[in-house]
Structure formats: structure tokens, C-alpha cells
Amino acid sequence: MPKKEKVGTVVSNKMEKTIVVSVAEKHPHPKYGKIQNRTVKFKAHDEKNECHEGDLVRIVESSPYSKDKTWCLSAVLERSQEV
Numbered sequence: 678m679p680k681k682e683k684v685g686t687v688v689s690n691k692m693e694k695t696i697v698v699s700v701a702e703k704h705p706h707p708k709y710g711k712i713q714n715r716t717v718k719f720k721a722h723d724e725k726n727e728c729h730e731g732d733l734v735r736i737v738e739s740s741p742y743s744k745d746k747t748w749c750l751s752a753v754l755e756r757s758q759e760v
Contacts, residue, residue, distance in 0.1 A: 681738040682751065687728045688718065695746060696723045698736055721748040731757030 685700035702715050721736045728734060733755040736748040 682735055683719065683748075684733065684735050684754065685719070687730050687732045687734055687757075690723070690726070690728050690730055694723055694726060696721050696728045696734070696750065698734060698748070719748050720746045721750050722746055723750045728753060729757055729759075731759055 683698070683700045685698040687696050688699045689697040698719050698721050700717050700719060702717060703712055704715070705712055719736060721734075722739070722742045728750065732753055734753050735751040737751040739747060739749040741747045742749075
């Protein structure tokens with residue numbers, strides 16, 4: 678079974694080797710069918726501490742690093758303008 682991939686923006690990088698990635702998902706309401714936006718936050722492992730807030734990143738599902746951290750940074754797609 679292939680690993681899941683998600684693309685989102687880095688919301689926080691204040692932890693050591695951990696980033697929080699916000700992923701926006703769109704899906705229809707179960708009864709009425711209206712498209713709804715839902716934002717989900719994932720903790721991901723960043724081995725080199727290379728990400729900053731506002732970066733667009735791709736994360737990949739992996740074996741658990743800790744209780745909450747089951748995603749790993751795959752690639753930084755776009756750097757933020759702020760430093």
C-alpha cells in the first residue's frame with residue numbers, strides 16, 4: 678500500500694526537529710453536498726530543522742516517531758519570503 682502524502686504550510690517550527698503543518702482539505706457535506714473547507718494540523722519530523730514558518734512543504738506518512746508525530750518531511754516546495 679502506498680504511503681499517504683499531503684501538502685501544506687508550516688504553522689510552527691518552535692520544537693526541536695518537529696514542525697506543525699496545516700493542511701486545507703475540501704470535501705462535500707454528507708447530507709447537503711455543499712463543499713466545505715476543513716483545516717487539519719499534523720506534526721511532522723524535520724531532521725535538519727530546515728523549515729521556517731510559512732514554507733510550503735510535502736509530508737509523507739511514516740512509522741511513529743512519538744505519540745503525536747507520524748509524518749515525515751519529504752520536500753520543501755516553496756520557501757516563505759519572511760525570515
